[in-house]
Amino acid sequence: MAKPKQAGPVTPRPGVPNDDVSFDGLAPGVCRIATSAGVALLAVSVGLGATEGDGFRRFLHSYLVAFMYVLSLGLGALWWVTLQHLVGARWSVVVRRIGELLASSMPALAVLSLPIIASVLLESDRLFPWVDPSFMQSQSALAAKRPYLNPGFFVARWAIYFSFWTALGYWLLRCSLAQDATGGTGPLDGARKVSPLAMIGFAITATCASVDYIMTLDPTWYSTVFGVYYFAGCVIAIHSAMVLIVVFLQHRGRLTRSVTPHHFHDLGKMMFAFTVFWAYIAFSQLLLVWYANLPEETVWYRVRSQGSWFFVAVVLVIGHFGLPFFGLLSRHAKRHRASLSFWAGWLLVLHFVDLYFLIMPTFYPGGVSWRVPDLTTWLGLLALFVADVARRARGRNLVPSRDPRLAESLAFENS
């Protein structure tokens, strides 16, 4: 099972008995395939975007959906790792490193966000109509939003978000890697101590980011629960992604003994719980907007309940809640890799549909206007995200092997 490592690092890395916890053998292949796939898919998207002849307007719409998707994975990971330190979780030690590697992807995500920032800096209204000053003068309610909705403050907020997320992701990974070198709980104290304040910072930045990048697409619309809605999607996405990553690694002979059905069971419980939570938040928002029937609020749902968008809404109700609810309900489904990874993949696809439904109807109120770049941009950014994570995983253990609580996590039993 365990492969001998040729190019060993300077300090020998203790592993987990009877298990291969190294990514070194896989890293070059994964990096190469993911990078080339990502670049090729993005090239196709840009090429197809150019043929639209609209100055990359359509491409940017696809790009925003794709970016909010990979951002949700990064933010979900950041939240998840912070939470594990905040509550002192022990079951999750075996999968914590994977979360940390995902959470430290913020510099790459900042680079990927540049087309969106560029569209604002170049004063183009391709994405955000509020960039256009004449539009903002058209209604008195909009004119009042100028202090928030202007390119300067928008970019300043972007800088704050990504500095904070980058610093947090880096710090969480660094504390954990320091533990690999020295052992003991000491190195993790740093992560544990920042976790409460980091959680507060995360709540503020993630909420504002979801407002900035999705809600302001329609500058007249507002909803106080919107940040929570996006957050629910992030949490579903990160747990599903971790399931798929672990299943892939086990398929390649890694972590086969470290991650047991008991850990999958817990990941599945979280997927299930937040699927219900997502439905709860989505339903609450819909019900309250529908019931009060205020014009400035219902316009958002009016667009999304007409024409072919209505069918997307139905797909979300059934696919993002109904089917996974019953699919993940049983203990059996959560403990078996085949069924759990099926639902993980399912939820990751439906999460894309959800973001598509949040973003696209604002641009295309007439109905679904599907283009190939919608798919290729999404898969391209996802591949680049995977490449970035795989690159960072090289030369590092996939399990924090000297965490004193590891033995407890390895022996963890889920009744």
Add this chain to the structure above:
Amino acid sequence: MTATPVSPYQGRPGGENVFARITENVARIAEAPRPPPAWYVAFGISVALLLIFISNLALVAWFGVGLWGTMHPVAWGFPIVNFVFWIGIGHAGTLISAILYLLRQDWRTAISRFAEAMTVFALVCAVVFPGIHVGRPWVSYWMLPYPNQMGMWPQFRSPLEWDLFAVGTYATVSVMFWYLGMVPDFATLRNRAAGPVRRVAYGIAAMGWRGSSRQWHRYERAYLLLAALATPLVLSVHSVVAFDFATSQLPGWHSTIFPPYFVAGAIFGGFAMVVTLVVPARQFFGLASLIQIRHLELMNKIILATGMLVGYAYAMEFFIAWYSGVTFEQFAFVNRAFGPYAWAYWTMILCNLAAPQVFWWKAARTNVWVSLAVGIIVNVGMWFERFVIICTSLSRDFLPSSWGYFVPTAYDYLTLAGSFGLFFTLFLLFCRYLPMVAMAEVKATQPSARVR
């Protein structure tokens, strides 16, 4: 905790045998011929308040709701504030017995019985208020959908009607949860009973519990299923209460974050009430070895965390009110903070946001008196939160010519105070006659119970 725990099946009862010690510690309270003197003092005060409550309700039923300060434009005065306050208190019980159970938080066993009892009693207090607020309490049953010759049917499109079913379901499941958990403990009390009256009474309550492995198996399954059923109830009940407000168009009420915000606030207030009750109870009844400082600290952490969630909702409401650019929304929130009810608003902010911040320090979290003080302060704050939401929004809406100012009367205050009498009377009776700590559950979490 010793390195090698003594087997639960060995040792002298009351000696090193940890199981016997737990039984002795809890059961002796219900078996003692007299409760501690403090109990009599507390019970006397509670019953006096309860009498005030009953007489006030009788006066309102006789003379009508004109006795209250409730008047246009504030048609939802104290009764609805009190209703939402008491409903919220109950949430900690369901959270502890359902969600913390599913999350494998073993520490919950020490406080779960308390919290569940508190949930049931808080619900009793809560349902009184909509019953009298309708003005003619003798026809409160009209809220129920039943076939009648009047051709009358409830308005199912009203969230107030949804409340009836949400609260009804919640009450049913809470009582079942509470009772199911007590069955093994009733059997313990039955087995230890000295006289025939106690033996028969606890024996009936124990429903033939013999502690066989088959019974335990069924019990565990039932408990798990009830926990899974009760978990959505933690969210649904206060979400429906939030719908009562948020489905309207009133600025300050109509906000999409209301359902999760109300749930977070309810858990926040509920845990504060658990702390408020647990600290004196463990002191007077000598339960400090079961309900430890560790448990208090964990509860205080939850109070801090849920307090931050409530703070998030306050902040989000203010931000979106400003961001929306809607004049009425903006006015509603400026009016809250700087209008005629500013005193209530800042009381709420101080109690709910500022006070729990002391729990960032371990010394404060592990101090019983600080915990008790913050628990009481948070309860005051949560009552004021409902007051602020209801009264500031209703008193000043879109049309300045219809503005008003709500002034509660003595009957309002006495009814509020009296509802605490009902709550504490029930709670003190619970402390006297029922197993205050879940003996069987606490035993199962002891190190010596982990037999492999």
